[in-house]
Amino acid sequence: MKHVAAALAIKEGRILLTRRAPGQQLEGLWEFPGGKQEPTETIEQCIEREIREELSLSCTAKHVFTESIYRYEGGAIKLIGVLVELSQEEPELTVHDRFAWVPLADMLSYELAPADIPIAKEVINAYG
Numbered sequence: 001m002k003h004v005a006a007a008l009a010i011k012e013g014r015i016l017l018t019r020r021a022p023g024q025q026l027e028g029l030w031e032f033p034g035g036k037q038e039p040t041e042t043i044e045q046c047i048e049r050e051i052r053e054e055l056s057l058s059c060t061a062k063h064v065f066t067e068s069i070y071r072y073e074g075g076a077i078k079l080i081g082v083l084v085e086l087s088q089e090e091p092e093l094t095v096h097d098r099f100a101w102v103p104l105a106d107m108l109s110y111e112l113a114p115a116d117i118p119i120a121k122e123v124i125n126a127y128g
């Protein structure tokens with residue numbers, strides 16, 4: 001199964017969400033920035049690399065918060081939510097078309113990728 005790291009960047013009651021751009025799988029849906037784990041890296045190295053690539057920010061992985069398995073038509077993924085600290089709040093997007101620092105209580109009113117919904121609920125329960 002594909003392992004996908006998802007950055008949970010929480011600051012002052014808000015969390016960073018990014019929107020998948022036109023032409024991508026799940027286009028227009030909001031997600032946690034991140035991506036597929038390569039065989040040679042840990043999940044922490046993966047999220048730090050993906051954040052550098054997608055947001056042009058440096059990132060420190062703290063620890064794995066939770067995981068969610070979801071079966072898309074193209075195959076199952078294990079989405080691994082990793083708590084992170086970002087070097088700053090203004091990303092320079094290279095893959096997504098929008099970003100937003102969303103109050104935790106509003107997260108579920110964004111149209112999230114389906115695999116993200118259980119993780120979003122756990123984040124709200126723990127930090128909201």
Ligand SMILES: Nc1nc2c([nH]c(=O)n2[C@@H]2O[C@H](COP(=O)(O)OP(=O)(O)OP(=O)(O)O)[C@@H](O)[C@H]2O)c(=O)[nH]1
Pocket residue numbers: 004005006024025026031032033034035036077079113114115116
């Ligand atoms: N980065 C990220 N990917 C997510 C999230 N939720 C979710 O279902 N995904 C899915 O997990 C996969 C992440 O892989 P990726 O970001 O490396 O995307 P990709 O297009 O290169 O994947 P592909 O090479 O398999 O097509 C995608 O299929 C994406 O739809 C999320 O919160 N963050």
